[in-house]
Amino acid sequence: MTGTACTRGVPLDTLVEYWADRGTTDEALEEHVFACAACSARLGWLAALEAAMPGAVERRGGRRMSLTADAVEHLRRRGVRLREYHFTSNREVACTVALDDDLVVSWIPVDLADDEALSGALVTPDDREVARFDDAPIDRTRRMFVMVAAAEELLRLPDIRLRLRLTASGPRGARDLDELVFDHTAPR
Numbered sequence: 001m002t003g004t005a006c007t008r009g010v011p012l013d014t015l016v017e018y019w020a021d022r023g024t025t026d027e028a029l030e031e032h033v034f035a036c037a038a039c040s041a042r043l044g045w046l047a048a049l050e051a052a053m054p055g056a057v058e059r060r061g062g063r064r065m066s067l068t069a070d071a072v073e074h075l076r077r078r079g080v081r082l083r084e085y086h087f088t089s090n091r092e093v094a095c096t097v098a099l100d101d102d103l104v105v106s107w108i109p110v111d112l113a114d115d116e117a118l119s120g121a122l123v124t125p126d127d128r129e130v131a132r133f134d135d136a137p138i139d140r141t142r143r144m145f146v147m148v149a150a151a152e153e154l155l156r157l158p159d160i161r162l163r164l165r166l167t168a169s170g171p172r173g174a175r176d177l178d179e180l181v182f183d184h185t186a187p188r
């Protein structure tokens with residue numbers, strides 16, 4: 001379980017990098033993660049996730065991960081605290097994040113052909129791009145893009161409406177998919 005918070009506030013990104021670069025060492029960090037129950041627990045589930053689903057933890061700076069439904073279930077069983085949002089018939093969710101969340105998972109149905117890849121951009125109300133991804137791993141069986149963000153990254157956000165623009169691209173060219181809205185409220 002990840003019931004305690006990290007005393008030093010080590011971000012999940014840092015742990016993902018630490019864990020992915022097992023060869024290189026940051027001694028201060030290494031000492032900390034062995035002593036810290038929260039960090040050990042998070043490393044434990046990262047390792048278990050990678051064992052269950054190689055490649056699940058995308059590096060790319062460790063910033064944003066996308067998973068399969070099975071991997072999310074696996075994390076839930078490990079006691080990872082998930083906050084989840086579903087885009088089913090809706091194009092918009094009212095979302096937030098709490099201090100004791102680990103990950104925020106957004107379930108986004110995508111209508112993609114087998115030879116199409118998914119890319120996307122997160123855009124602010126004044127059209128600034130805050131994140132972009134190309135060829136995101138998607139759950140092809142469930143036709144679902146399972147977008148995962150580290151909660152601590154979202155804790156930095158103010159109240160903001162972020163739009164997610166999704167594009168499918170393949171041999172027949174690129175086409176725009178839905179534009180979705182995260183109407184985010186910062187925790188009070």
Ligand SMILES: [Zn+2]
Pocket residue numbers: 006007008009010032033036037038039
């Ligand atoms: Zn820690």
